[in-house]
Amino acid sequence: SAVISQKPSRDICQRGTSLTIQCQVDSQVTMMFWYRQQPGQSLTLIATANQGSEATYESGFVIDKFPISRPNLTFSTLTVSNMSPEDSSIYLCSVEFRGNEQYFGPGTRLTVT
Amino acid sequence: TQLLEQSPQFLSIQEGENLTVYCNSSSVFSSLQWYRQEPGEGPVLLVTVVTGGEVKKLKRLTFQFGDARKDSSLHITAAQPGDTGLYLCAGYSNSGYALNFGKGTSLLVTP
Numbered sequence: 056s057a058v059i060s061q062k063p064s065r066d067i068c069q070r071g072t073s074l075t076i077q078c079q080v081d082s083q084v085t086m087m088f089w090y091r092q093q094p095g096q097s098l099t100l101i102a103t104a105n106q107g108s109e110a111t112y113e114s115g116f117v118i119d120k121f122p123i124s125r126p127n128l129t130f131s132t133l134t135v136s137n138m139s140p141e142d143s144s145i146y147l148c149s150v151e152f153r154g155n156e157q158y159f160g161p162g163t164r165l166t167v168t
Numbered sequence: 169t170q171l172l173e174q175s176p177q178f179l180s181i182q183e184g185e186n187l188t189v190y191c192n193s194s195s196v197f198s199s200l201q202w203y204r205q206e207p208g209e210g211p212v213l214l215v216t217v218v219t220g221g222e223v224k225k226l227k228r229l230t231f232q233f234g235d236a237r238k239d240s241s242l243h244i245t246a247a248q249p250g251d252t253g254l255y256l257c258a259g260y261s262n263s264g265y266a267l268n269f270g271k272g273t274s275l276l277v278t279p
Contacts (some may be wrong), residue, residue: 056213088267096271097256097269097270097271098211098256098269100267102265133275140234147210147211149210154259155198155201156201156213156216157201158213159210159211159212160210161208161210162208162209163208164208
């Protein structure tokens with residue numbers, strides 16, 4: 056498996072501002088993923104981030120709202136832009152190992168006021 | 169989108185009881201994964217089942233993949249308070265890289 060860390064662990068932000076979430080992995084991985092987990096809900100995939108290429112976004116998520124960087128094989132960032140209270144969620148990054156297993160970071164709990 | 173339905177949604181039991189939670193779909197999955205998520209943490213992978221009819225055991229947890237690879241179950245024997253958490257099943261979509269998650273079963277085990 057892998058050790059995955061996220062920063063910040065939590066934040067409270069004002070409407071209209073942006074927050075960048077960092078995800079660091081202790082080994083090189085090809086595929087990294089960003090998920091959102093709204094209160095009391097399951098996980099929804101936002102986008103897949105591969106090093107050296109543009110992120111691939113799922114239906115309902117756009118790059119202008121959730122820009123993603125993947126500068127190397129151990130690091131990625133997700134920015135939540137122009138936030139509104141509806142963006143209050145837990146944001147999770149994950150990595151894929153052994154072709155069919157994903158391991159998750161501890162999550163970033165975001166509250167937008 | 170391949171939907172995964174989990175039942176029950178909530179389950180509250182006493183320590184020592186047995187329980188089974190279910191993960192069902194009308195779609196065939198190449199594999200299914202079970203995760204447990206505790207409050208304030210990310211999901212932790214428990215097991216991956218790949219072969220139809222496969223049974224895997226992890227201490228007091230028994231996982232089964234349906235013969236048709238459309239459903240799975242998780243049975244916990246003699247539940248303990250440490251088993252409390254949100255149990256999520258997930259399967260890969262047809263694209264092969266996106267994990268679809270069920271809504272989870274929230275389990276509370278009281279002493």
